[in-house]
Amino acid sequence: MRRFTAEYLEQTRRGMWEDSQAALAALRLDEAKTVLDVGAGTGELTRILRENSPGQVLSLDADRSLLSQTETPRLLGDATRLPVADSVVEVVVCQALLVNLPTPAAALDEFVRVAQSRVGAIEPDNSAVTVESTVPAEPALMASARRRYLCGVQTDPTFGDGRELFEHAGLDAITVQRYDHHQSIEPPYSDTAFEAVRRKATGAGLKTRRETMLAGNTTAEQFDQLREAWRAMGRTAVEQMRNQEYCYSETVPFYVTVGHV
Template identity: 50%
Template sequence: MRQFSPEYLRRTRQGLWDGSREALDPLSLADRKRILDAGAGTGELARVLDAESPGQVVCLDADPDLLSVAHGETGLDVVVGDATRPPFFRDAFDLVVCQALLVNLPDPVAALRAFRECSTDLVAAIEPDNSDVGVDSTVAAEVTLEQRVREAYIAGVETDVALGDQLPSLFREAGLTPVATRRHYHRKVIEPPYDEESMAAAARKARGDALVEHETELRRALSPDEYDVLRDEWREMGRAVVEAMREGTYRRAEVVPFDVVVGRVDGGA
């Protein structure tokens, strides 16, 4: 399973549930007594679960550094362990949920089966569809370059990062009965006046940090020359973004779709 830094998780998950949480309605959070957030990372989803449910929320992740952030910021119970093999007794929870976890696993069905064993009622997955991300920018090169990087990344990554409408069939294969499917859109907008985070994101583009983070996957899909050309074009685009921000003319909008699928354990409530 891929490893992520706290900074990466915060950057990619921030604001995901700040607006409408209607897509979480099928989880019946108000009725939950004990919830497991599998692959909780730094606890972005756990905060939402804790805010929406009177029940106990437990964060499970294999990375103790990520969990230390989650515990420090939420005060929730944390357990270090493999999310694909939860170290809990059978039927320990009435909801097991994961966010952006299955797309990083070589065998998502095995994880869903493990979640089913831990739950008396529901299992839910909230997964991004990375093949359907939309980007608009006043720097035209940013749109085309992000599309090229996304296509190369999807081709080079060793897991299915674009599960999309496959999720219900994966639930069925794991012995879960899908009861609800929703799509939630994570919208991120950068426009004047720019905050420190937006300016830091522009600087990251100018340095080519995003390509470095995904270099292994990109090099699987690109020749060395293709990667070098893409890196140079990306950095040039980043410098154009920085300059446009100095002039106050830069605007960017990104929409990342997340599929929310809820399945019932056989014999559940």
């Protein structure tokens, strides 16, 4: 499974579900007595589940350091070998988990095993991310970096709609709802925004993806060329920030697939 830092999870999920939670309706959280959030990470989804469910919400993750940042009750465990008995949890759900697993079907089979009623998966289609920026070169550079990175990962980054996988797992009454996660940078700038643009100017953010890109079809020379162009783009963004002119928006489509046991 691909591993992520707490900072990455907090940054990429910031603001998610704050604008609308309509896509979660099929989970029927308001009547759930028990909910299990699998691959909870630092608990971004867990908090939303607890706000909407009157019952007990448990967070589960295989990474002890990430799990320690969530509130109890919590469980340490693997998504493909859940430390939970059969049919004891009313709702089992995950967010951006199956997309990062080499065998998502194995995890979904475990969800079905422990679920009493409903199973949900909230998964992105990373190939359909859109970017707008006041720096003309940024959208194309972001798209190029994303393509090169996705080519090097060992999982399916375009997972998105999980209907077919849910059908193969034997789930019924399957529904799929799309939720677009929007993130933006605009004046007045937050400290987080300043740091994000600084990392573009230094190339630090791109450097963390070098190994994965080289595992795909990107050569070291191509990566260096991309990084130089990336840093130049970042310097332009910094200059625009100084003049209160920089604006950036990114939209990641997520698909909420829900099925009944």
